[in-house]
Amino acid sequence: MIQIEKISKKFGKLSVLNSVDLFLNKGECIALIGPNGCGKTTLIKIILGMVIPDTGNILVNNESIFKAELYKKQIGYMPQIGRYPQNMTIGQIIKMIKGIRNSDAELDYDLYKAYDLDSLLDKKMSTLSGGTMQKVSAVLAFMFNPAILILDEPTAGLDPIAAEKLKQKIIAEKQKGKLIIITSHLLSELDDMVSELIFMQEGDIIFHQSVSALKTYTQTEKISKAILQILKAGKNGKNI
Amino acid sequence: MGRIFKYVMLDIMKNRFVMVYTFILVLIGWSAFTLEDSSAKGILTLLNLILLTVPLVSILFSAIYIYNSAEFIELLISHPIKRKKIWLSLFWGLNSSLVTAFIIGAGIPLLIFAEPPLSFLMIGIGILITTIFVSLAMLCTIVYKDKAKGIGLTIVLWIYFALLFDGILLFLLFQFADYPIEQPMVLMTALSPLDLSRILILLQLDTSAIMGYTGAIFKDFFGTTIGMVVSLGLLILWGVLPFAYSLSKFKKKDL
Numbered sequence: 001m002i003q004i005e006k007i008s009k010k011f012g013k014l015s016v017l018n019s020v021d022l023f024l025n026k027g028e029c030i031a032l033i034g035p036n037g038c039g040k041t042t043l044i045k046i047i048l049g050m051v052i053p054d055t056g057n058i059l060v061n062n063e064s065i066f067k068a069e070l071y072k073k074q075i076g077y078m079p080q081i082g083r084y085p086q087n088m089t090i091g092q093i094i095k096m097i098k099g100i101r102n103s104d105a106e107l108d109y110d111l112y113k114a115y116d117l118d119s120l121l122d123k124k125m126s127t128l129s130g131g132t133m134q135k136v137s138a139v140l141a142f143m144f145n146p147a148i149l150i151l152d153e154p155t156a157g158l159d160p161i162a163a164e165k166l167k168q169k170i171i172a173e174k175q176k177g178k179l180i181i182i183t184s185h186l187l188s189e190l191d192d193m194v195s196e197l198i199f200m201q202e203g204d205i206i207f208h209q210s211v212s213a214l215k216t217y218t219q220t221e222k223i224s225k226a227i228l229q230i231l232k233a234g235k236n237g238k239n240i
Numbered sequence: 241m242g243r244i245f246k247y248v249m250l251d252i253m254k255n256r257f258v259m260v261y262t263f264i265l266v267l268i269g270w271s272a273f274t275l276e277d278s279s280a281k282g283i284l285t286l287l288n289l290i291l292l293t294v295p296l297v298s299i300l301f302s303a304i305y306i307y308n309s310a311e312f313i314e315l316l317i318s319h320p321i322k323r324k325k326i327w328l329s330l331f332w333g334l335n336s337s338l339v340t341a342f343i344i345g346a347g348i349p350l351l352i353f354a355e356p357p358l359s360f361l362m363i364g365i366g367i368l369i370t371t372i373f374v375s376l377a378m379l380c381t382i383v384y385k386d387k388a389k390g391i392g393l394t395i396v397l398w399i400y401f402a403l404l405f406d407g408i409l410l411f412l413l414f415q416f417a418d419y420p421i422e423q424p425m426v427l428m429t430a431l432s433p434l435d436l437s438r439i440l441i442l443l444q445l446d447t448s449a450i451m452g453y454t455g456a457i458f459k460d461f462f463g464t465t466i467g468m469v470v471s472l473g474l475l476i477l478w479g480v481l482p483f484a485y486s487l488s489k490f491k492k493k494d495l
Contacts, residue, residue, distance in 0.1 A: 011494075048318050051494040072320035079318070083311040085251075093315075099243055100319050 001026045001148065001179050002047065007056035009042055016042045018203045019056070026147075029170070029180040031190045033227070034200035040183045041080060043200075044150055048077055060148070073103065076146035080153045080183075082137040084125040090136055091121035094143075103144045110172075111139045114165045130157045138166055142173070149173060149180045155189060167193060187224035197223065199230075244316065244326060248333030252305070258341050261297050265345020268293065273353040280445060283354055283362065287441050290346060290366055291434050295373045296398050302334045302377035303394045307387045314495050327378075327490045331483060335374045342366045361444055365437045368475045372433045373398075375483035382486040382493070405432040422460070433478040436471045443467050 004022040008015070016039045024030060032040050045051040047058060049065060049072065057064055060071040084093055094117075098107075112118075115135045125133070134157045141149060151170070155163040170193050174180055184190060197214060199206040207230070211223060218226040252258060272286040273279065309330065316326050346366055350359040377394055384390035409428060413421070429435045443464050 045495075049323075050314070050317050052492050069320050069322050072318065075318075077318045083314050085309070085312045085315070087251075087254075096247060097315075097319065100316065100321060102243075 001061060003059040003062075004043075004047075005057045005059070007043070007046060007053045007058065009039075009046065009051065009053045016203050017046075017053070020203070020205055022198065022205065022208065024179060024181065026179050027174075027177045028196050029174045029194050030182070030196045030198060031194040031223075032181060032183040032198050032200065033185070033187070033190075034206075038200045039203045040200055041152055044077075044152055044181070044183065047150065048072070048075065073101070073144075074147045076141035076144060076149045078134075078137045078141035078149075078151045078154055080156070081130075082133045084133070084136070086126040087124065089122050089124050090117060090128075093125065093136065094121075094140065097140055097143075101144050105145045108142050108145050111135075111142050111165070111169055114169070115139060115162065131159060131162065134158050135162060138169075142169060147178055149178060151180070151182045153183055153185070155184070155186065163189075187227060188222070190223050194223065197227075199227065244321065244329035245333055248329050249337060252333055252337045255305075257301060258337050261301070261338070262341040262345045264293065265342060266349075269346040269349035273349055279353050279355070283350075283358060283441070283445065286346065286350070287362070287438065290362075291369070291438065292402055294342065294366060294369050295402060295434065298338055298370045298373035299377045299380075299394045299398055300391070301338070302374045303380050303391055305334060306330060306378060306381040307390060317495055323491050324487065327487050331374065331378060334377075335371055338370045338374065339367050342370055358441075358444055361441065365440060365475075368479060369433065369437060371479040372475065372482075375479050375481075375486075379482040379486045382489045401432055401434050405435065409435075430474050433475055436475050436478075440468060440471045440475070443471075 002022070002024040004020055004024075007017055007020045009017040020039075020043065032043070034040055042051055046053050047060075047065070049069070057066070059065070060074065063071060065071050088096070115138075117135070117139060120132065123132075125136075128136070134154075138151075138154065138158075141151065149170075154166055154170070158166065167189070170180060170182070174193065174195075180193075182190070182194065194211055196208070196210050198208045209217075214223075214226045214230075215221065218229045220226045220229060268289045269286060272289060273282040276282040276285055313326060313330075317323065343363065343366075347363045350362050353359075354362065376397055380390045380393045380397070384393060409425070412428070413425070429439065
């Protein structure tokens with residue numbers, strides 16, 4: 001579904017992505033992990049067309065994203081830190097995005113109801129707490145029933161109940177056969193959701209493996225332990 | 241284009257600043273004509289006031305508005321909308337609201353007190369100057385990502401066009417008075433949209449005594465009709481080029 005070919009990006013002298021190649025398929029739930037500043041968010045922003053890469057190409061459904069904008073109709077994006085026009089209310093934002101998307105697909109109000117946004121519609125964005133802002137981002141990402149969901153640190157900042165509701169929603173969407181890309185530092189959370197792992201470091205893909213293969217290889221039950229083991233093995237000079 | 245343009249327009253209209261600007265123009269417009277005894281004098285007073293205020297307000301307000309719309313732009317880009325569309329909508333939204341303010345504020349007194357060809361020309365020039373300085377503001381916001389630097393640049397540009405340029409011209413005139421500098425001087429005026437608009441009005445007013453040096457040369461050089469066509473063409477270029485450049489940069493900008 002998403003094909004990433006030799007994407008490189010430099011910010012000034014700092015090289016953030018070095019010729020990244022990836023192939024992401026329908027029905028997968030992929031966790032993009034790695035230390036801070038390894039290029040996860042940049043990679044996501046490139047897929048969304050927010051950052052323009054220096055070289056390389058990205059195909060979504062076999063069409064280059066640099067030619068048309070319509071592929072974004074299939075993407076729901078939840079940013080790490082939502083940035084919204086400060087003088088608009090939640091209701092106005094949601095209405096505006098609906099108007100812009102102008103989608104004829106049936107709208108998905110599950111999260112909207114779960115987070116009880118109805119009671120918050122008149123609140124201005126400038127008065128919202130970080131968590132409520134994240135809820136708005138989540139609702140907007142899922143609302144248009146996109147075939148691809150890109151979630152950048154989705155549960156950071158959410159309270160445990162809200163985070164759990166979001167997790168259930170992600171699992172439900174995964175079962176519908178959507179492609180879901182999650183970046184997260186909370187490895188323990190990923191266990192029930194994720195089917196593939198991509199580990200990045202300093203702009204390179206260190207490995208791209210299915211979770212089951214990884215668990216068998218390292219003979220562990222948890223993703224976090226599997227990754228620790230691989231990192232330790234890597235330090236000792238062994239290759240995966 | 242329609243939907244985003246609508247949101248930008250609504251947002252600007254909510255802003256009280258445009259109302260205040262309209263009110264100031266109304267004040268300037270009516271007082272210029274009621275305080276002077278002939279309409280030609282009134283036009284000149286209005287011209288000078290417009291050449292100071294309209295550029296300043298257009299460039300500052302637009303730049304501040306674009307910087308404050310950073311979040312709006314970021315939000316839109318993750319949805320299926322062309323970057324070109326976003327930038328154009330911002331440009332037209334700013335431009336049409338400031339032009340509307342100008343037409344209501346200065347256009348109405350002009351239509352009442354001044355003769356038809358001249359009043360239309362003045363309104364046309366006001367619209368062109370607004371467009372040019374909105375366009376320059378958008379260029380400034382692209383050049384600097386930092387708000388303080390960008391707004392600083394807009395103020396420097398305004399000082400240059402509204403105040404410094406004439407001084408530089410005069411300085412060159414005195415320094416090189418012994419040489420035949422008429423032709424280079426005509427070329428120099430093309431570097432300032434405000435001088436161009438002044439010449440455009442003065443060519444029409446036919447008051448060569450107060451035309452100033454460049455105006456006299458312009459008339460001598462081109463004659464009235466060609467002079468007007470050339471200066472009008474140059475003004476349109478001033479409106480189009482900075483915006484076109486900022487658009488091409490915006491398409492490749494990382495957000």
